[in-house]
Amino acid sequence: MNFKKVLSIIKQSLNGENQDYTQGSIRRAVFLLAVPMILELSLESVFALVDMFFVGKLGENAIATVGLTESVITIAYSIAIGLSTGAGALVARRIGEKNPEGAAHAGAQAMLVGLGVSILITIAGMVYAGEILSLMGASATVVAEGAIFTRIMFGGSVVIILIFLINGIFRGAGNAAMAMKSLWIASITNIILCPVLIHFFGLKGAAIATVTGRSVGVLYQVYHLIKGNGILKFTAHHFKFDAPIIKSIVNISWPATLQFVIASGSWIFVAKLVAETGGTAASAGYQIAIRNVVFFILPAWGLSNAAATLVGQNLGAKEIERAEKSVIIAAKYNAIFMGGVMALFLFCADPIIKLFTNDAEVISYGVRALRIFASAYVFYGVGMVMTQALNGAGDTKTPTWLNLVCFWLVQIPLAYTLSKVFDLKATGAFISIPVAETLLALGAWYFFRRGKWKQIKV
Incomplete structure (x- = not known):
């Protein structure tokens, strides 16, 4: 593929033109979907680093507050990702069947579910913000200074859930460019507001910036869903409560949500x-190391989402062999990318961590964590594609069981044993992460090759 043709495909992928991903070149289809998905999540990961950069200037208590809060609020992200997985699988299958009306209806019903769940999370998080930090092992000082940050972040749960859920709907329809633009708008708003609001309001300014950015992104999404220039157009009747569709969404989404809750x-x-x-x-x-891991994990997750969309649409079109080939190609690309990231983290961990803090002890822990995490990066890449492929086919239960075994039956006991029984302390906890992720990748590959996902009906 020559350079001019590559530029042409990139331009086409970013324009958000309607494409039929059930025919033609598979590599081109992967590329058209993956480019905006990678760019979408790349800027999201840039914001995560920018946020940590400015918060880092407030000291270790602020860093710990943000990290511990986000460790818990990943439950909201997990629900958002689970719902977007269910909605995306249904939307992709309907699009593959050439039924855009059914796709819009399924997406609207998923939004109703998301709104209901987000209300519960918001109430719980705002009421028990201080208790959440204490439960996570935060010091009394961190709780006193950080509770307001935690309260604001949980107060914005509705926009956290909606932005990822609606982007899942767009991706399922094959409109990855729209998903990219909405998250870019949200992230750019965050990046602009973060230093300004931190300057005026301190740590809570970072939370206000995040919630505001997400809100702007959701407004942009809703405008385009109603305007409907693409393959999807939402109207009022799509939001009329439909019990069978709600049941289908819940049946697919609850295992997907559970698998991410288990991981979280x-x-x-x-x-x-x-x-x-x-x-x-x-x-x-x-927490600094994790932010850097997220910076590179999210683009790889974008490529994995491309595989999920291709699986769903091609299964809807009865192109089963094409669905399988799409996943294999995406996995190869992800393995190559993550191999490069692994080399970067192993050899450049020290200067990377020093960008965020001058504290020698914090740097020492951050460098150690980043190098240990990097040891299994190739497995992370392959595992993400395989699990997302199963999710995209509607087989959300298999990855859920894999997560349960690898994270709760392996990672948690291993982390405890290494850190406390063998007295490796924090280092022991770090080691448990690549071990569990490697097992997950191997298990997901095995179940994908067995092929039972090809018979899933949604």
């Missing part, structure tokens, strides 16, 4: 263990 729960446990065994410095170093 294990990360919460690890974050708590790091704080308990290593103190605030270890917690701060760990």
Whole structure:
């Protein structure tokens, strides 16, 4: 593929033109979907680093507050991702069947579910903000200074859930460019507001910036869903409560939500263990390392989302062999990308962590964590594609069981044993992460190759 043709495909992918991903070149289809999905999540990961950069200037208590809060609020992200997985699988299948009306109806019903769930999370998080930080092992000072940050973040749960849910709807329809633009708008708003609001309001300014940015992104999404220039156009009748569709969404989404809650729960446990065994410095170093991991994980997740869309649409079009080939190609691309990231983290961990803090003890923990996490990066890449492919086919239960085994039956006991029984402290908790992720990748590959996902009906 020559350079001019590559530029042409990139331009086409960013324009958001309607495409039929059930025919033609598979590599081109992967590329058209993956480019905006990677760019979408790349800027989201840039914001995560920018946010940590400015928060880092407020000291280790602020870093610990943000990290511990986000470790818990990943439950909201998990629900958002789970719902977007269910909505995306249904929308993709309907689009593959050439039924855009059914796709719009399924997407609207998913939004109703998302709104209902977000209300419950918002109330719980705002009422128990201080208790949440204490439960995570935060010091009394961190709780006193950070409770307002936690309260504001949970207060914005509705926009956190909606922005990811609606983007899942757009991706399922094959309009990855629209998903990219909405998250870019949200992230750019965050990046602009973050330093300004932190200057005027301190740590809580970072939370206000995040919630405001997400809100702007959701307004942009809703405008385009109603305007409907693309393949999807939402109207009032799509939001009329439809019990069978709601049931289908819940049947697909609850295992998808549970699989991410399981993963989030294990990360919460690890974050708590790091704080308990290593103190605030270890917690701060760990959180900085995790932000850098997220910076590169999210683009790879974008490529995995492309595989999920291709699986869903091609299964809807009865192109089963094409669906399988799409996943294999996406997995190869992700393995190559993550291999490069692994080399970067192994050899450049020290200067990377020093960008965020001057504290020698925090740097030491951050560098150690980043290098340990990087040891299994190739497995992360392959595992993400395989699990998202299963999710895209509507087989959300298999990844859920894999997550349960790898994270709760392996990672959590291993982290506890290494850190406390063998007295490796925070380092032991760090080691448990690549071990669990490697097992997850191997398991997901095995179940994908078995092929039972090809018979799933949604």
